[in-house]
Amino acid sequence: MDNIAYQKILFRTAMCVMVCDGDIHHSEILEMEVAFKQTDFFKDLVFKDEVDFVLDKFKNSEKEFLAECVENLSKAAMSPVQELQILELALRIIYADNRVDKNELEFLKIIKGCLSVPDEIFHSRFGSVPFLDFKGFRYKKSQDSKFIIDNIVLPDVDSMALLFDSSEAGGQ
Numbered sequence: 001m002d003n004i005a006y007q008k009i010l011f012r013t014a015m016c017v018m019v020c021d022g023d024i025h026h027s028e029i030l031e032m033e034v035a036f037k038q039t040d041f042f043k044d045l046v047f048k049d050e051v052d053f054v055l056d057k058f059k060n061s062e063k064e065f066l067a068e069c070v071e072n073l074s075k076a077a078m079s080p081v082q083e084l085q086i087l088e089l090a091l092r093i094i095y096a097d098n099r100v101d102k103n104e105l106e107f108l109k110i111i112k113g114c115l116s117v118p119d120e121i122f123h124s125r126f127g128s129v130p131f132l133d134f135k136g137f138r139y140k141k142s143q144d145s146k147f148i149i150d151n152i153v154l155p156d157v158d159s160m161a162l163l164f165d166s167s168e169a170g171g172q
Helices: 003-019 026-038 047-075 080-096 102-114 119-126 143-150 157-165
Strands: none
Touching (some): 003 026, 003 047, 003 080, 080 119, 102 143
16 A cells, blocks of 8 residues: 555544544644654645545535545555554544543444454554453444444534644644
């Protein structure tokens, strides 16, 4: 998978994780800004362009965008390092606001199920966290993942836009 396509999948997946708890917290935006500025995760992307794309997709249909991100993630041919980076950024976003929401965990299970990272490698990299038990979970185009996505309460798109416009990287 080429770098730009991977970076877009990584960014869009992180944005989906960010909205899963129904709120976007300033700390989550700061975590994305750190990932943009201090890592090579998004070296070929422009923060504002990506945020604008996601906000536009959310305006059309939030749930469809979440499902589309999951579908793209499940079809992507990524290296083990890329898959671990997706999980790392998802966990960083989840922990950024110092609270872990059930919807975030359910969406994380879907993400993990789309990837081929074995549980042993996941636990070796991120440690053994009791609520992150993925044994036997594999993403399938199923009613379960559709049910999870359909029941996520998402923040208002206009309030999302305001949060990103006021962020430090918003003008980038």
